[in-house]
Amino acid sequence: MITTHINSNLDDLSDRLSNMDKDAMIRDVALSVLPMIRKRVHVEGEASDGSQIGSYTKGYLVVRSGQFQNNRKKHGEGFVKAGGQKGQYTKGNKTGKKRAYYNRGTDRKVVLSLTRQMEDDLSVIPIDDGYGIGYNNPDNFKKAIWNETRYKKSIWNLSEEELKTVDRVVNDHLSKALNG
Numbered sequence: 001m002i003t004t005h006i007n008s009n010l011d012d013l014s015d016r017l018s019n020m021d022k023d024a025m026i027r028d029v030a031l032s033v034l035p036m037i038r039k040r041v042h043v044e045g046e047a048s049d050g051s052q053i054g055s056y057t058k059g060y061l062v063v064r065s066g067q068f069q070n071n072r073k074k075h076g077e078g079f080v081k082a083g084g085q086k087g088q089y090t091k092g093n094k095t096g097k098k099r100a101y102y103n104r105g106t107d108r109k110v111v112l113s114l115t116r117q118m119e120d121d122l123s124v125i126p127i128d129d130g131y132g133i134g135y136n137n138p139d140n141f142k143k144a145i146w147n148e149t150r151y152k153k154s155i156w157n158l159s160e161e162e163l164k165t166v167d168r169v170v171n172d173h174l175s176k177a178l179n180g
Contacts, residue, residue: 016177016178017174017177017178019177020173020174020177021173022130023130024173025169025170025173026130026131027124027130027131028169028173029131029165029166029169029170030124030130030131030132030133031124032165032166032169033133033158033162033165033166034122034123034124034133036159036161036162036165037122037133037156037158037162038119038122040159040162041053041111041112041119041155041156042111042112042113042116042118042119042122043111043113044111045109045110045111045112046159047151047153047154047155048153048154048155048156048157048158048159049153049154049159050159050160051153052109052110053109053110053111053112053147053151053153053155054110054150054151054153055108055109055110056108056109056110110151112143112144112147112155117137117140118135118140118143118144121135121136121137121140122134122135122140123135123136144156
């Protein structure tokens with residue numbers, strides 16, 4: 001009698017779990033961690049282990065922040081002593097042409113975002129056995145892999161906090177399936 005009751009309960013639990021929408025659960029997991037990864041990598045500049053991804057070089061930081069050498073030599077209404085306008089090339093074959101201006105700040109912490117193309121392309125992508133987080137643009141995928149190699153850090157694995165979110169979402173789905 002007890003065995004029959006236990007087997008009946010186990011069969012009921014098994015039926016509930018087998019009827020659970022696993023596709024929806026995996027999609028919810030991906031949608032829950034996507035903004036966390038985007039913020040960690042593209043805003044906070046953290047690798048998967050919580051360490052800083054890297055530091056920008058002085059030369060790159062000039063381009064990133066828009067603080068070109070001739071910007072510091074203001075003369076009159078936005079002009080520079082060299083005769084060009086603020087934000088223009090003053091040497092070489094680009095003399096007089098406007099420089100790219102990204103206005104992304106002077107923090108040396110690498111955040112893998114200059115034009116925001118990569119971070120805007122980071123998406124939940126359907127794959128054969130569920131969903132993944134990645135890039136629709138193959139060039140952004142190549143940049144992502146290149147940056148891991150360049151900085152010798154795991155950037156795209158889930159962090160501890162992201163793994164906890166995965167567990168929470170999975171447990172929520174299991175709880176709903178088991179408790180009706």
